[in-house]
Amino acid sequence: MDFSGAPYTIAAVSRPLAESMNLLRALAKVSSMTLLSRIFGFVRDAVIARSFGAGIYTDAFFVAFKIPNLLRRLFAEGAFSQAFVPILAEYKNRRGHQDTQLLVDHVATLLFIALLVVTLIGVLAAPAVVYISAPGFSAAPEKFAVTVSMLRVIFPYILFISLVSLAGGILNTYSRFSVPAFTPVLLNVATIAAALWLAPHLAIPAMALAWGVMLGGILQLLLQLPFLKQLGLLPRFRLELHDEGVWRILRLMGPALFGVSIAQLSLLINTVFASFLATGSVSWLYYADRLMEFPTGMLGVALGTILLPSLAKHYADNDPTQYSQLLDWGLRLTLMLALPAAAALAILAVPLISTLFFYGQFSVNDVFMTRQALVAYSLGLLGLIMVKILAPGFYARQNIRTPVKIAVITLFATQAMNLMFVWKLQHAGLALSIGLGACLNASLLLWKLRSQGIYQPLPGWYLFFLKIAAAIGVMSLLLWWGMAGESSWLHMHSFQRVAHLGGLVVLGAGSYFGTLRVLGMRPAQFIRRTAE
Known part of the structure; x- marks a missing residue:
């Protein structure tokens, strides 16, 4: 399959089109739902800002x-999903509905019990958890106390x-992608509502944010x-400790939990570093990370x-x-969309930050401090997204x-x-470390997929x-000129x-995809079908 210019379509082998799924269309659906979620997320962050x-209360929250x-990333989106989805797909494709229903029931029951225990421990041990995760807060008793109170509300x-x-x-697993992609919108709506209508009625207004998170969940x-329920897979409480599928998932979860813990530990260490830096550092990193989540969610997660x-x-x-062709398709889409986004x-760091957050208590200094973090993050955006594409190449193989x-x-x-960069670059050094670390991670994953013969690049x-x-070069010049x-x-x-930023977005997207079209690239080249 040649990407040099001629359109092509990759069709599912030995399956009629009626029984296949257009992955490009599925990606568009998930991305559109993610876009809606991100828009509401930015509204939420603008309301918070x-x-x-x-300051104290936003750092605490x-x-x-x-x-x-x-x-959540450890138990659910991380180790659990990496182990659960491949096994569930195997049951769905090989064992039939009844065995799949039993697997769902047994897994859901054990997950609920484990999470209930973790939640109770977290609520009771909130002071210790805050001290470990943000030790610098202990020097500011008010900030520490508010963080503990918020954590107890949020932990469930x-x-x-x-x-x-x-x-x-x-x-x-059943190709119902839109609903899970839409659900984060509800978290953002609940948090916005709490900040606007509940906050004025509380002694500490920022506590409303914690209650909003709880309601969103x-x-x-x-x-x-x-x-x-429509799929006939609504979980029922069935405790079965000897289910073969459950034990296979648990065996896979062991190394997965360790791996995800490592990734999350890196983020937690960054928070520890940031807690010792100037007040606002945690918030600057957060706002920059929120902007980074836009392309990572729209493309990487989707x-x-x-x-x-x-x-x-x-x-x-x-x-x-x-298998290899599907990975190749994903990697080409990633480069085509992630590099111009970075x-x-x-x-457009300052235009984005000022448009979304430069209101009320959010100062000029906050704009430029957040800009530093965002520019540093952008250097590693490709790596952050590629990890989400390459890692499933291993997870799907269990x-x-x-x-x-x-x-x-x-x-x-x-x-x-971190140790090299934080002293000179402060909070921006922490962002740079995360991005460069992700690039290293992605490079090693790609090397392993290639060396093990799992992925063979197409011509x-x-x-x-x-x-x-070439298209990125054209886009960058026009954006720099148009930013003024x-x-x-x-x-x-x-x-x-808003109007100027909207114009720049249209200018950037139009110049980028227009240049690609002039160079011979067409959307039909990225149609990919796979059997459901």
Whole structure:
């Protein structure tokens, strides 16, 4: 399959089109739902920035919210999903509905019990958890106390959102991608509502953010239950400790949990470093990270979501050719969309930050401190997204150990870079370390996939990359010219910023994809079908 210019279509082998799924269309659906979630997320962050700025209370909330999020990634979106989805796909394709229902029931029951215990421990041990995760807060008693209070309110969120991730894994395996992609919108809506209407009635207004997170977790779970019922897979409480599938998942979860723990430990160490830096450092990193989550969610998370079940099916069908071609398709899409996104984030850092957050208590200094973190993050955007594409290449084969070993190497490399960069670059050094560490992680994953013969690149990569580079060059020059200087954005009215930024987005996207079209690239080249 040549990407040099001629359109082509990769069709599912020995399957009629009526029984196949257009992955490009599925990606568009998931990305559109993710886009909606990100828009509401930016509205949420703009409300938080306007109402609370970047100070004691926002630092407290972001640390308190980070801890349950970390556990969510460990138990649900991380180790659990990596182990659960490939096994579930195997049951779905080989064992039939009844065995699949039993597996779902047994797994959901054990997950619920484990999360309930973790939640109770977290609520009781909140002071110790805060001290470990943000020791610098102990020097500021008020900040420490507020963080503990927020954590106790937020911690049950781990229970609800992990069950949401379980439901999402089931729905994704059955190609019901839109509903799981939409559910994060409810978290953002709940947090916005709490900040606007509950905050004025509380002694500490920022506590409303914690209650909003709790409500968001409950709403997300309630949304997915009817769709599980439609599939006949609504979990029932059945405790069975001898289920073969459960034990296979648990055996895979061991190394997966270790690997995800390593990745999350790196983020937690960054929070520890940031807690010793200037007040606002945690918030600056958070706001920059939120902007980074836009492309990583729109592309990395969305593409990883649809790739894992499809790769697992090709593995179950013993079809290495389709497996490799699917990875190649994902990597080309990643480069085509992630590289221009990274360039645009770096160039338009101040326009983006000022348009979204420069209101109320969010100061000029906050704008430029957040800009430093965002530019540093953008250097590693490609790596951050590629990890989400390459790692499923191992997870779908029920090989967790290889990504874990690579994660260990990445952890040590990231912390070494932290020590080198933080003294000179402060919070931006922490962001740079995360990005460069992700690039190292992605490079090692790709090398392993190639060396083990799992992924064989299709022809046309060299010319494909040259076309991408040329289009990025054209886009970057036009964006730099159209931005008209960073300082001007600090003096515009809100409507002017929105209108100008919207124009730049259209200019950037139009020039980039227009250049690719002139160079011979067409959307039809990226159509990819796979059997459901």
